[in-house]
Amino acid sequence: MVKVDERDFQIAVSPARVTGGLVDLQVDNEGPDMHELIVVRAEDAATLPMRPDGMTVNEAAVARVTVASLEPGEPGSVRNIEVKLLPGRYVLFCNMSGHFMGGMHTPLVVT
Amino acid sequence: MRLTRHFKPFAPRSRRTIVLIVALLALAPTVSAGLSIWAAGGSRHRADVVEVAARQRTLAERYIEDILLVRSGATADPVMIGRVLTRSAAALLDGGVAPAVDGDDDDTNIPATKNAIARGQLMQERRLANDLTLAGSAFLAGRPVATVPLTAHEHIQTADPIQRLRILAALTSNVSLNAARTIAKQADHGIADLIMIQVALGVGGIFVSLFLVWALVTATRRQTAHFRSLVISSTDLVFVLGDGSCRYTSTSVTAVLGRPESDVLGEGFFQLVHEDDREAVTTAVQHGAPQEIVFRMRDVSGAWRYLEAHLTDLSEDRHIRGVVLNSRDITDRVKLELELTQQAQRDNFGNRLAEALEMGDEEQATFEVVERAMVEISQTHPMEMLLSDSSRAHLERVATSPTAGSPACPVESPFSCVAVRRGHPVVFETSEALNACPKLRERSGGPCSAVCVPISFMGRSLGVLHAAGPEGRQLDSEQVGQLTTLATQAGARIGTVRAFEKTQLQASTDGLTGLINRRTLEGHLRSMLRQRMPFALAMADLDHFKQLNDMHGHEAGDRSLRVFAQATRRALRDDDLIARWGGEEFVIVMPDTDSDQAVGSLERVRNSLAGSHLGGHPPFTASFGVTDSTKAKTVERLIQLADAGLYLSKQSGRDRITVGEAIPDVGAVDLGTARTRSNGNGNGRRARPAFHQAATEEEHHTTGPEIR
Numbered sequence: 001m002v003k004v005d006e007r008d009f010q011i012a013v014s015p016a017r018v019t020g021g022l023v024d025l026q027v028d029n030e031g032p033d034m035h036e037l038i039v040v041r042a043e044d045a046a047t048l049p050m051r052p053d054g055m056t057v058n059e060a061a062v063a064r065v066t067v068a069s070l071e072p073g074e075p076g077s078v079r080n081i082e083v084k085l086l087p088g089r090y091v092l093f094c095n096m097s098g099h100f101m102g103g104m105h106t107p108l109v110v111t
Numbered sequence: 112m113r114l115t116r117h118f119k120p121f122a123p124r125s126r127r128t129i130v131l132i133v134a135l136l137a138l139a140p141t142v143s144a145g146l147s148i149w150a151a152g153g154s155r156h157r158a159d160v161v162e163v164a165a166r167q168r169t170l171a172e173r174y175i176e177d178i179l180l181v182r183s184g185a186t187a188d189p190v191m192i193g194r195v196l197t198r199s200a201a202a203l204l205d206g207g208v209a210p211a212v213d214g215d216d217d218d219t220n221i222p223a224t225k226n227a228i229a230r231g232q233l234m235q236e237r238r239l240a241n242d243l244t245l246a247g248s249a250f251l252a253g254r255p256v257a258t259v260p261l262t263a264h265e266h267i268q269t270a271d272p273i274q275r276l277r278i279l280a281a282l283t284s285n286v287s288l289n290a291a292r293t294i295a296k297q298a299d300h301g302i303a304d305l306i307m308i309q310v311a312l313g314v315g316g317i318f319v320s321l322f323l324v325w326a327l328v329t330a331t332r333r334q335t336a337h338f339r340s341l342v343i344s345s346t347d348l349v350f351v352l353g354d355g356s357c358r359y360t361s362t363s364v365t366a367v368l369g370r371p372e373s374d375v376l377g378e379g380f381f382q383l384v385h386e387d388d389r390e391a392v393t394t395a396v397q398h399g400a401p402q403e404i405v406f407r408m409r410d411v412s413g414a415w416r417y418l419e420a421h422l423t424d425l426s427e428d429r430h431i432r433g434v435v436l437n438s439r440d441i442t443d444r445v446k447l448e449l450e451l452t453q454q455a456q457r458d459n460f461g462n463r464l465a466e467a468l469e470m471g472d473e474e475q476a477t478f479e480v481v482e483r484a485m486v487e488i489s490q491t492h493p494m495e496m497l498l499s500d501s502s503r504a505h506l507e508r509v510a511t512s513p514t515a516g517s518p519a520c521p522v523e524s525p526f527s528c529v530a531v532r533r534g535h536p537v538v539f540e541t542s543e544a545l546n547a548c549p550k551l552r553e554r555s556g557g558p559c560s561a562v563c564v565p566i567s568f569m570g571r572s573l574g575v576l577h578a579a580g581p582e583g584r585q586l587d588s589e590q591v592g593q594l595t596t597l598a599t600q601a602g603a604r605i606g607t608v609r610a611f612e613k614t615q616l617q618a619s620t621d622g623l624t625g626l627i628n629r630r631t632l633e634g635h636l637r638s639m640l641r642q643r644m645p646f647a648l649a650m651a652d653l654d655h656f657k658q659l660n661d662m663h664g665h666e667a668g669d670r671s672l673r674v675f676a677q678a679t680r681r682a683l684r685d686d687d688l689i690a691r692w693g694g695e696e697f698v699i700v701m702p703d704t705d706s707d708q709a710v711g712s713l714e715r716v717r718n719s720l721a722g723s724h725l726g727g728h729p730p731f732t733a734s735f736g737v738t739d740s741t742k743a744k745t746v747e748r749l750i751q752l753a754d755a756g757l758y759l760s761k762q763s764g765r766d767r768i769t770v771g772e773a774i775p776d777v778g779a780v781d782l783g784t785a786r787t788r789s790n791g792n793g794n795g796r797r798a799r800p801a802f803h804q805a806a807t808e809e810e811h812h813t814t815g816p817e818i819r
Contacts, residue, residue: 008264008265009264009282010266031228032232033231033286033289034232034292034293054277055278072289075228097281097285098278102265103266104266
């Protein structure tokens, strides 16, 4: 199980390196704001295409590499999602307005 | 000491219970309303809060726009927007005034946010708003934006000031939006909770209200149950009359009248009241004054029940609106009073009748009293009294109604009378009935009614009292009772008179011959002597009676005595007294007759006796001695004189008549002619003092053979 802690405005993944296959993500929103979680296969956050507003990732553009997506969760909520991860690099991020640019993204390496 | 629980339906304690329940009934909705107000109180300013929270997003975006406008040289007021943004964030968090955006709206006073999530978001919003406005101020002041410290844990990588401002604005806007959502969602939850509370309060209120209503009904019912039980179990009848009809009747009407309440309600009440009482009841009800009235109502069997009612006017009482009749069934009492009155009348009749009957000493007097009593019982009903004769085989009409005459019952024998046979009064309503007495149908005059009361004494039937009338108008029960009293008392009187006469007869007569006895005759003689009534007295003796007894037996002797008595009776007048003196001796007293006249009468006796020997007994003769009341003043002396004559007759050959003469000096009697003879009853005779024999040839004529 991979523990994903979300808070304003950062995401921490533990462990940051996992073995490929079906991986259970436990997403804790520690608040205080609501947060969503999107998992895309990407080298790093800087490579993700942005929408024209420059504030949010263009989710349509990364749809093909998106492996998981969780709608905004309440502060204090704990949600689990099982994803099939192939070896490679993934980026986990919150795409609520300003959250990604505010620092809410983190890499996950799958071996 | 045993405590008794008293029945107090009006006790204040019962009223306190009801007051308490009513108070709780009023308190229940009050509590419900209070809870609703309390629950709704938290949601009162939700709309304002949500509006202000949502406005923050707009303000954050406008703040950036105004900064960019100012930087481009246009006119804008980002400071004012920033101030509104930060103060609104503070107001959202801790309550207070959210300032108005100039020209857009008014100040909004909002309460502090209590929800923990929303507060966390609003605190973050406040931090972001501060970071944003500080960064904006730095930018507008030309100071480096990247050096402005960030307090909301933003991890902004870019150093571009405008980009940093935009990111901060986006974060502020997004957090504000999320806070608004949370607050709105919380408001929704609050409304949902309020709805739930209202539903719970409503449902709970219904149950509480039902419970309280049940408790109230139970309490009031318990209080009224006493009275209802009293009313239902009471045998008293309650009517409420108003507007000419009965508006209420208690259930006891079924017990008293045997009718359902529906029969009495409405117009039924007055229809069931006796026609003669209807006006009195109507008047009393209309008058309304408290009073006691007695009236009759027809029960289900058609009989009249007497009701005694106390009348109370409750027309002004809005719960009653009528006149209340608290009635009691007094039928039994009225009947008893009627019976007692009738009994008293019967007793009075009976007492007067008894006194009247006692005044008569013979049957005829009794019959006259009976006829007067018949008139008193009814002047219009023909009546008669039929009594059986001495043979008890025939009925004889002895009394008839002086005013209405005789019903003329054709019955002849006591055994043909059904009342006599049954031994108790019989009432025939009509002679046409199947079970009517056949004697009624035998009479002329068409159908009739009749009452037949047997007359008896000491268990022996004496006859019947018979009363008739037109069909359907027979004597009423009271008159039948009087007729029965008459029959009883008349029967007793007649029986007593007959018994008395029989006893008297037995005491004064000789059982063998039916003639009066010696004692009775002596009484008559003394009475006649006292009244100085002239009479002749003869003494007779059957000749050779001892031989007759010895030869033919005592039966023949007795028969001879009866033959002599009958022959003598036939030959003499009714006024003449004939007595058996003893044995074969007889004494004959003939009023207004002297000795000479008596001799002629006695000759008729001798002839009558001679003509009586028709067989069945041996012929015999008799000897007589005669005197009269001029010869002596005492019975004993007269007897002596007659006996002296008799003695001479015997001495002279018997079968003759001799007049005895008075001999003043007993000592001078020739005792040689005296004799003592026994006549069978031990009554010794003294020597005859002196005598004078009637010397006519006829007197010494012997008409029959001598018997010795």
